[in-house]
Amino acid sequence: MRPNALGRTIAGVVAVVGLAAGSVATAGTAFAATASTTGTTAVAQPAAVAATQNFGLTTAEAKNVQNFLADYWGYTGAIDGQLGTNSWKAFQRCLATYWGYTGAIDGDPGTNTIKALQRLLKDDYGYTGEIDGIAGPDTRAAFKRFAA
Structure with missing residues (x-):
C-alpha cells in the first residue's frame, strides 16, 4: 500500500x-x-439532620449527657451514647431556658445551638473562646468537661 x-x-x-x-x-x-x-x-426536600453529633464525646461521656437530659429535660430515648435528634431536642430545651437559645426545638445542633452551648460552657466549664457557633477544639474540650 x-x-x-x-x-x-x-x-x-x-x-x-x-x-x-x-x-x-x-x-x-x-x-x-x-x-x-x-x-x-x-x-x-429539606436537608436531613445528622444521625448523631457527639462533638468529640466518647460513648460513655455522651451517655452521661443523655442521663442528665433524661433526669431534667424530658429526654426519653435510649441511653446509648449517641447524641441524635431527640438528645439534641432535649438539650435545646435546656439551652432555651437558661442559655439564650432562640431557635426551633428541632434536634439539629447547628450554629445557634452551638452558640448557646458555648455560653453554658463559658459560664461553668472553662470555655474561653468566642461565642461563634463553631464546635472547634476548645468547644469540644469544654463539652468533654461538661460530660465528665
Whole structure:
C-alpha cells in the first residue's frame, strides 16, 4: 500500500469512529431532552439532620449527657451514647431556658445551638473562646468537661 493511501485509510477510519461517537452522544442528549419533558418534576426536600453529633464525646461521656437530659429535660430515648435528634431536642430545651437559645426545638445542633452551648460552657466549664457557633477544639474540650 502506498503511504498516501494508508494515510487516507486511517483518516477515514478516524472519521467514521468520530461520527459514530457523535451519533451516540447526540442520541444520549436527545433521549435526555425527551426524558425531561415527560412531566416529571424534581421536588426540593429539606436537608436531613445528622444521625448523631457527639462533638468529640466518647460513648460513655455522651451517655452521661443523655442521663442528665433524661433526669431534667424530658429526654426519653435510649441511653446509648449517641447524641441524635431527640438528645439534641432535649438539650435545646435546656439551652432555651437558661442559655439564650432562640431557635426551633428541632434536634439539629447547628450554629445557634452551638452558640448557646458555648455560653453554658463559658459560664461553668472553662470555655474561653468566642461565642461563634463553631464546635472547634476548645468547644469540644469544654463539652468533654461538661460530660465528665
